[in-house]
Amino acid sequence: MARYDLAGARDEGALDDLAAFAAELCAVPIAIVSLVEEETQFFVARVGLAADGTPRSQSFCAHAMHGHSVMEVPDATQDARFAANPLVTGAPHIRFYAGAPLVSREGVPLGAVCVIDDQPRAGLTPFQTRGLEILAAAAMSRLEARRAARDKRETAAENRAALADSEGRFRTLANAMPQMVWSTLPDGYHDYYNARWYEFTGAPAGTTDGAGWNDMFHPEDQDRAWKVWRHSLETGELYQIEYRLRHFDGTYRWVLGRALPIRDAEGNITRWFGTCTDIHEQKLAMEEREVISQELSHRIKNIFAVIGGLIQFAARTHPALAPLAADLRARIAALGRAHDFVRPHSNNSRPSAHQDSLRGLLEQLLAPYQSHPGERVTIDGVDIPVDDRAATPLALLFHELATNASKYGALSTNEGHVTIDIHTVGDRARLTWREEKGPALAGSGMPSGFGSQLIELSAVRQLGGTVTRDWRPDGLTIVIEAPLAALSRARRS
Incomplete structure (x- = not known):
């Protein structure tokens, strides 16, 4: 009633x-x-x-x-x-x-x-x-x-009360967070910032509403930040970017900006909620670590060069050791190229190929054997990620195969050619080295020596794989199988 x-x-x-x-x-x-x-x-x-x-x-x-x-x-x-x-x-x-x-x-x-x-x-x-x-x-x-x-009327009043309660809870939670919290309307109009934002920027309340927030970015970051933000507004995708934000003391500090949309039952975006996290100290520390890492890697590369020079000097002193010294210098040079491929680089020194790419590593290792890619060596199949731990045994293994091919196999003749096929079978990588149009091979090929032992050491002991040789009349075929997890730590996680 x-x-x-x-x-x-x-x-x-x-x-x-x-x-x-x-x-x-x-x-x-x-x-x-x-x-x-x-x-x-x-x-x-x-x-x-x-x-x-x-x-x-x-x-x-x-x-x-x-x-x-x-x-x-x-x-x-x-x-x-x-x-x-x-x-x-x-x-x-x-x-x-x-x-x-x-x-x-x-x-x-x-x-x-x-x-x-x-x-x-x-x-x-x-x-x-x-x-x-x-x-x-x-x-x-x-x-x-x-x-x-x-x-x-009662439902509307209850909804208003619930909304006011929810809004109050949100503001309390947002103000308790260490990050800067903000929200926008579906069109990207900024209409809310928590207390951390005003404490960090020192901006008077309301002055960064709407498009005013972009003026808080470093001038060099404004266009980039706008571009990323407009892309998120158009696509509804996650907004994430690192930029420099003006601090209340007038300096600029690095922050990580992230935002996600809230959608209604029909999938329409009703609001964006985002955060800005101060990462300035971590950014500086990362840059310092990168500089130190680059310097250490550069010195390691120089050590390879010094060792190669010492070996050459010793060979001149002891001519009888010249052939052994040449082989040793070639192997050290291969290790140097592998290290140069996976080591930290600056933007100017970074190789054009991805530094986690098996194809890129092979192309760099085998470049000395041809004047342009594909002339004497063709790489087919998929690409597989590799990390610094796998780069050393892979460099030694394929350097040894290329050296032997240049001395006794397909790369020792003008018409010879090598094809490397890269495939995956389940959780294992299968790498096939196939030589064609080289000198005719008799019996089981070359006798087993240090090179063969080095191949076994790299593929079996260090990568946990297997090596199968097929001495065909038209050239050697070697199939190397190894767990994908042994080539990249990312696979293990």
Whole structure:
């Protein structure tokens, strides 16, 4: 009953016209729109009666509301249910009563639209009965509309309260975070920053709303930051970028900016939430480590050159060792090229090939054996990531194969050619070295020596793989298999 706002309906006269028309339609002095509660009946609208309600025990409508049609009482003094009712024995001296039930949308009987006369009557005409039913339906429709409006207001109020509570919780959480937190509208308009943002930037509240945030970036980072942000707005993809943000002391500090969109049930972006994390100290430390790492790697490369020079010097002193010295210098040079491929580089010194690429490593190792890529050596198949640990055994292994091919195999003739096929089989890499158009091989090929032992050491012991040789008449074929995890630590994780 409370959801229908009955007192408001009565005070506003929301149903007065229906009660007046019921009295006129049925030619009676009294008409009432009555809602029956647990102990009382409440007159929402009335004509010809001063009272605004009665006890439920005296209510005719408490009986009428349980019917499925208009209930009529021709003479209340002759009806056992009402003969002793104070409303019959006293004012307003009810004799005739007719009431059409009021039923809620859930099927709950609530009361009736009734007409009353102080004189007995035979009953209503069919037209009056139908009219009373229509008036009851109209009264119920208005009450339901009031209930819906009240429910809507209450729901809206609850939603506003819930939203305010959620907003308060969010702001408390955002202000408790060590990161700067911000949000934007779907079009990218910045409309919220937490306390950390203003503490970090020193900007007055509101001055960085909208597009004003971009002015906080280092001038060299503004275009780049805008480009990345526009891409995220257009695609809905994660926004992530490192840039320099102006600190309250006037300096610029490196921060990591990240943002993700919030979507509704249809997938439309309703808001972006992002953070800025101060990474200035980590950035400087990383740059310092990179400089130190580059310097150490450069010195290691120089050590390879020094060792090669010492070997050459010793060979001149001891001519008999010249062939051995040449082989040793070549192997050290191969290690130097492998190290140069995987070592840290600056932007200027970095190789053109990816430094985690097996193909790139092989191309660099085998470059001395041909004037341009593919002239004497072709690399086919997939590419496989390699790291610094795998680079050394791979460099020794393929350098040995290329050296032997240049001395005894396909690379020792003008027409000879080497093909390297790279494939993966499950969790293993299969590398096939195939020589063609080299000198004819007899028997099992070259005798086993230090080079063969070096190949076994690199492939089997260091990479945990296997080596299979096939001494074909037209050239040697070697198949090397090794776990992918042995070539790159990233595979292990």
